[in-house]
Amino acid sequence: MKYVIRIIQISTLLGGAEFVALLLLGDLTESVKPVVLGAVLASLIISGVLGIIDRKFVSTRNKVSGALS
Structure with missing residues (x-):
């Protein structure tokens, strides 16, 4: 289960990094920039929640393993 969470977390962060690159290097209109920024913030929030x-x-x-010992 730990590795599944890590894979989802990494893919979410990579998606966020892609949006950051698009935000910094892309030729976006002013109306699209808040949407892209929101996607970056959402990916950071999702990654943080998955870390928790x-x-x-x-x-x-670890508690279950300690109790069984």
Whole structure:
């Protein structure tokens, strides 16, 4: 499960990096820039939430492993 979360997190961050490159290097109209910025912020938020879920999952698994020992 940990690796699935990591793969989703990495792909989300790469998508966000792609939008940042588009924002910085692309020839975007002013009406599209807020949408692209929103997509970048959404990818960062999703990645952060997945990181929190991953840490909770690992800590829960460690508690269960400690209880079984």
